[in-house]
Amino acid sequence: MTTESAVTVSKLVKRYGDMIALDDFNLDVKTGEIFGLLGPNGSGKTTAINCILALLTYDAGTIRVFGQPMTPNSYALKRRIGIVPQNVAVFNELTVSENIDYFCSLYVPKKAEREPLVEEAIAFVGLQDFRTFRPGKLSGGLLRRLNIACGIAHKPDLIFFDEPTVAVDPQSRNAILEGITQLNKAGATVIYTSHYMEEVEQICDRILIMDHGKHLALGTADELKSMIDTGERITIETLDLTDTTLDNVRALAFVIEATYNGRELNIRCRRGDHNLVDLLGILHGAGANVGHLTSQPPTLNDVFLEMTGKALRD
Template sequence: MANSNTVLGTRAQEAATPAISVSKLVKRYGDMVALDHFDLEVRRGEIFGLLGPNGSGKTTAINCILALLTYDSGTIRVFGEPMTPASYALKRRIGLVPQNVAVLNELTVEENIDYFCSLYVPRKADRTPLVEEAIEFAGLGDFRRFRPGKLSGGLLRRLNIACGIAHRPDLVFFDEPTVAVDPQSRNAILEGIRRLNEAGATVVYTSHYMEEVEEICDRILIMDHGRHLALGTADELKTMIDAGERITVESPDVADETLAAVRALGFVVEASYDGRELDVRCRRGEHNLVDLLGVLRAAGVNIGHLTSRPPTLNDVFLELTGKALRD
């Protein structure tokens, strides 16, 4: 019974240990500080979104976690163990799907997956079922004998993913996996990431497509200038900012004085009218729509189609960083 309790206690401790723990990480390039006492914790079993504008330090942070870069100070632990360039057992538990497709053009789809799997699984007999599993997972069965040059952009992305996950990693980094692919391929890739996660893999996901991040990520960290800015679920992040809904009103007759009255409302951040549509950005408030409609009705404005859109993750990002995600 004591042995059974010990095993259960060990498993509970392992489950409670973060997949990734980064504390006060500093990385400098000369006088430039790429990571400024950066903190990060990724729980086991989650899909974790890492967002930041270009130059924010995302890639540097990932490369430090993977021990591909040295750093000036701080600590990095993966599955509770220190991560170093010589942490080969840890590295076998990690998969990387880079933004730029990294496959060998001389090899077929099947040969590529087998080659990258062999970096972690040396015995051919052990690799064969893993390669077949990766081919099926990525939907590449009809293309196994194709070389990369014959594949569409979406299929190339799927091959890139298959090469990164064939060894069944416990932790997978996806860096912009859906760049420049068609909607059908994008949906297939996102569904594949969900299935990986449901099978037990922890996922770190970076993307410039906010709707993807909001759709699949359990928690999201926003960073800029090498620093941790905000962390939470998409809904939690939206409560951290002052931005409220965006209201759009179709109308052919919003006069200048009516527009001025709308702009004078205390909750209005910005209002514009193009002769057909009134667009109003609001701060958070309980009666914004009612108060706006009161002004429009008092002015005799004819109101057509009306929409009220809650703040988006992009609004959060813009308010916290002052930049659009692709800046």
């Protein structure tokens, strides 16, 4: 990652009638990074991406890609961009090889130059044994891999991945994430959206959280976690917790939320140095038997929930 910007969005405003989809939205993606863009449904992610790609007009603001203004006629810039959409976009009438060749031809018109690129893309996504298959014969995971190959065969410098692992098996998900990391190591800048927080935390250098068309927070996963009030989550096995004891747990100053299902007590805590000690003091004082106990640090899901008031899938 460098200090140079691959994508710079400044004070972007996009309206649909009376609705403001993007409200003075700012974004700065550095060249060479994997950048996570997170937001609940309707937050403005897709609108922002379509504006960056010059697929939508906007009301105010500026967009620059690799230091140059991005317009509908910026064909030289567009040749440097690859898009892997959430919805698989391939032709059912064409084979795997033919699909990749077609999408590559949109950027590389000479067939002789395309042939090695197509072969490299097929190998990169592991579809060598399926090159003559049509999409209808591929599993969901293989179809996602084909979708990726179609978007990256022309070797773009900037790649947008929009939910690339939706509804795929764990093996294919791991292969896709490893592939994205390899593309990045080879020099591509990546903008990545996902509803899977563990993926974002695994591969993204920095993460931006947005909602209602606005920039809410930006940083590494650890930096984002340090911005919130939520601390650890504690889970305790106990079979004899009374309503009175549960009320006493909820009354502790550091407890944000405490739930009990008859077997497990789950507590979401604020940051503190003695949370677990104080909690166990309440339970032992009430004579509750304590079994297995776990304490987990805050997650990106906690960050997202506290900043937006919603789960990512809402």
